[in-house]
Amino acid sequence: MSALKIAVPRGALFGETLDVLEGAGIDTAELRGGSRSLIFETSGVTLVTVRPSDVPTYVEAGAADAGITGKDVLLEQSDRVVYELLDLRYGRCRMVLAARTGNDRLAEAQRRLGTMRIATKYPRIAERYFESTGRQVELVEVKGSVELAPLVGLGEGIVDLVATGRTLEENGLEVREEILECTARFVANRVSHKLRAAEIDELTAKLREASRR
Amino acid sequence: MRELRRLKQALLEVFEGRGYGEVATPAIEYDEVMAQGDGRAARSSYRFFDESGELLGLRSDMTVPIARLVASRFADAEPPFRLCYLASAYRAVRPQSGQLREFEQAGVELIGASPAEGTVEVIEVLEAALDAAGLGRAVIGLGDADLYRQLLEELGVEGEARDAVLASLAAHDLVGLEQGLSEAGIGAERVETCVALTQLRGGSEVLERARGLGGAAVERAIARIGETYEELQRRGAAERVQIDLGLLRDLGYYSGAILEVYDPALGHVLGGGGRYDGLMKRFGLGLSAAGFGLYLGRVHTAQMEEQGRGGS
Numbered sequence: 208m209s210a211l212k213i214a215v216p217r218g219a220l221f222g223e224t225l226d227v228l229e230g231a232g233i234d235t236a237e238l239r240g241g242s243r244s245l246i247f248e249t250s251g252v253t254l255v256t257v258r259p260s261d262v263p264t265y266v267e268a269g270a271a272d273a274g275i276t277g278k279d280v281l282l283e284q285s286d287r288v289v290y291e292l293l294d295l296r297y298g299r300c301r302m303v304l305a306a307r308t309g310n311d312r313l314a315e316a317q318r319r320l321g322t323m324r325i326a327t328k329y330p331r332i333a334e335r336y337f338e339s340t341g342r343q344v345e346l347v348e349v350k351g352s353v354e355l356a357p358l359v360g361l362g363e364g365i366v367d368l369v370a371t372g373r374t375l376e377e378n379g380l381e382v383r384e385e386i387l388e389c390t391a392r393f394v395a396n397r398v399s400h401k402l403r404a405a406e407i408d409e410l411t412a413k414l415r416e417a418s419r420r
Numbered sequence: 421m422r423e424l425r426r427l428k429q430a431l432l433e434v435f436e437g438r439g440y441g442e443v444a445t446p447a448i449e450y451d452e453v454m455a456q457g458d459g460r461a462a463r464s465s466y467r468f469f470d471e472s473g474e475l476l477g478l479r480s481d482m483t484v485p486i487a488r489l490v491a492s493r494f495a496d497a498e499p500p501f502r503l504c505y506l507a508s509a510y511r512a513v514r515p516q517s518g519q520l521r522e523f524e525q526a527g528v529e530l531i532g533a534s535p536a537e538g539t540v541e542v543i544e545v546l547e548a549a550l551d552a553a554g555l556g557r558a559v560i561g562l563g564d565a566d567l568y569r570q571l572l573e574e575l576g577v578e579g580e581a582r583d584a585v586l587a588s589l590a591a592h593d594l595v596g597l598e599q600g601l602s603e604a605g606i607g608a609e610r611v612e613t614c615v616a617l618t619q620l621r622g623g624s625e626v627l628e629r630a631r632g633l634g635g636a637a638v639e640r641a642i643a644r645i646g647e648t649y650e651e652l653q654r655r656g657a658a659e660r661v662q663i664d665l666g667l668l669r670d671l672g673y674y675s676g677a678i679l680e681v682y683d684p685a686l687g688h689v690l691g692g693g694g695r696y697d698g699l700m701k702r703f704g705l706g707l708s709a710a711g712f713g714l715y716l717g718r719v720h721t722a723q724m725e726e727q728g729r730g731g732s
Contacts, residue, residue, distance in 0.1 A: 208684075268688075270687070292594050397689060398684070398686065398689065401561055401621060402559055402684050404621050404622060
């Protein structure tokens with residue numbers, strides 16, 4: 208049988224993901240070398256590096272048997288069928304509603320217009336949150352640098368992921384509401400979870416141990 | 421199209437060779453009938469009105485229409501009834517995902533056979549169908565639909581907490597499951613055994629390990645699965661059956677044994693089925709029943725992948 212394929216997220220989670228894989232006995236030296244390759248055969252597994260938001264796509268289709276990505280990605284793509292097996296506990300950050308510091312345009316819009324314009328990269332998480340809190344909003348989807356939006360009048364607030372809060376602060380924004388907390392998760396393809404049970408279980412156990420150290 | 425037609429023919433030959441007669445039902449059903457089968461999951465995604473204002477819907481699977489057909493037409497005939505179908509059904513899709521609103525299913529329904537024997541027979545037909553499709557490596561997952569309902573009752577998890585836990589189980593979200601059980605006030609140790617239970621899959625050793633996790637609900641589920649599995653072993657049909665205590669089908673009408681079908685060449689589930697004794701009762705016929713349905717498109721894809729694999 209071919210080696211187990213694991214989707215590894217490039218970007219913010221990359222370093223700690225390699226550390227936890229290393230802790231689970233997988234040699235990741237090649238990935239750390241700044242190689243432009245996207246596929247690495249190492250320690251009996253195949254590591255494929257992809258964007259974090261692509262991890263559920265690869266895993267759902269079975270192109271990767273398992274993968275690691277943030278809970279924010281899983282929630283935003285909750286219609287993708289992947290098995291969430293483990294909370295890896297790193298990459299901790301918060302999904303928040305933020306607005307300009309000391310400025311009450313957010314509340315003003317809510318009061319006078321009955322709606323707010325919110326810029327976000329996470330329209331589904333935002334939609335669910337405002338729906339569950341009974342508020343009407345107009346969501347503006349942007350692909351990057353969401354912090355800019357309220358500064359130039361594209362909406363009164365943003366829903367975004369915050370790790371330390373420094374980016375918000377530097378752009379004159381502050382957290383108004385906490386929506387949820389996110390960490391890295393280990394996910395598996397539904398069929399691989401059944402047909403390669405022993406390998407997946409063994410890797411899950413090792414990752415659990417490595418992430419609890 | 422040629423390969424697909426051959427695949428359909430091969431499947432129908434297997435079904436008919438085992439005494440299953442093909443039936444056809446209209447694609448349009450009364451919404452009320454679909455809702456009677458399953459208030460939520462089997463309800464049609466596409467509903468509309470007829471000329472006199474009755475609510476109609478496109479069927480979302482074949483099991484409910486066949487249950488209705490048997491209850492209304494065969495009520496006085498002598499069971500068991502062996503029926504098969506090759507038909508289109510209709511489900512909501514995720515936009516731009518390549519999923520089709522209309523998809524074909526091939527399957528059988530065995531209505532009125534004794535519970536354990538019926539399940540075993542249906543699994544044997546399924547195995548023959550997979551062989552006929554050239555999917556010699558395919559695996560059939562065998563689980564129990566009542567396990568978690570009974571387990572949660574035993575643990576005293578009710579109402580919203582119960583729904584949340586079942587949703588996590590259905591999505592196989594172990595992190596959410598652990599959280600949901602903890603929030604429902606279940607002790608850490610018990611939570612851990614519940615999560616471990618969902619990860620038990622394999623041969624008969626799985627039943628032993630499940631027994632170690634304890635509880636009356638687990639014990640009863642093990643007895644039910646064990647009976648079916650032993651009968652399969654006696655008949656030499658257990659080899660490609662994987663006992664799976666983490667299985668949960670999202671259609672509410674299943675009770676007892678549930679099935680899921682996988683092939684290593686495809687990342688998606690090929691089909692599923694199980695027992696649905698309660699469904700027949702809802703249509704006024706107290707007969708036990710079991711069946712399976714295969715997604716024809718996925719079987720076709722898996723067949724191509726398996727053949728490509730043989731050639732390379």
